[in-house]
Amino acid sequence: MKKNNSNIFEITFEAKSINEGFARICVAAFCVQLNPSVDEISDIKTAVSEAVTNCVVHAYPNGKGLIKLRCEIVGNKVIIEISDNGVGIKDIKQAREPFFTTKPNEERSGMGFAVMEGFMDTLSVENNQNGGTKVIMSKCIAAEAKLTVGE
Numbered sequence: 001m002k003k004n005n006s007n008i009f010e011i012t013f014e015a016k017s018i019n020e021g022f023a024r025i026c027v028a029a030f031c032v033q034l035n036p037s038v039d040e041i042s043d044i045k046t047a048v049s050e051a052v053t054n055c056v057v058h059a060y061p062n063g064k065g066l067i068k069l070r071c072e073i074v075g076n077k078v079i080i081e082i083s084d085n086g087v088g089i090k091d092i093k094q095a096r097e098p099f100f101t102t103k104p105n106e107e108r109s110g111m112g113f114a115v116m117e118g119f120m121d122t123l124s125v126e127n128n129q130n131g132g133t134k135v136i137m138s139k140c141i142a143a144e145a146k147l148t149v150g151e
Helices: 019-034 038-059 112-119
Strands: 006-014 066-074 077-084 122-127 133-140
Touching: 006 019, 019 038, 019 066, 019 077, 038 066, 038 077, 038 112, 038 133, 112 122, 112 133
Parallel strands: none
Antiparallel strands: 006 066, 066 077, 077 133, 122 133
């Protein structure tokens, strides 16, 4: 039985590494309404962690900034947008290449976008018009294929 789900939430928080876990929990709790599997929720949480960590590490090299997290559910799909108003990405195509990093001295692996792409169904990365970067990811939750005992 397929439900016509739709729902949205938005939050803004400081670009601090301590808030990465907060973002993961918020998205996971929001996605529960789609009845995801443990693997699906784990994939989503990992992708959110990578996107938020990218904002924290790269967006605001000279100090404080904000991260905006927006989640939308449409049917059985969750769409996650994570954006900042930081320095942006000079070459998005290059930044998406596995192992590319602008901070090799900080032991960064350069796998953030590859991880996001591997765990989500879609991934787009764009520079905002007023500076900063927006990552948009989506994942379809296969809840209609699951049955509960007694159904």
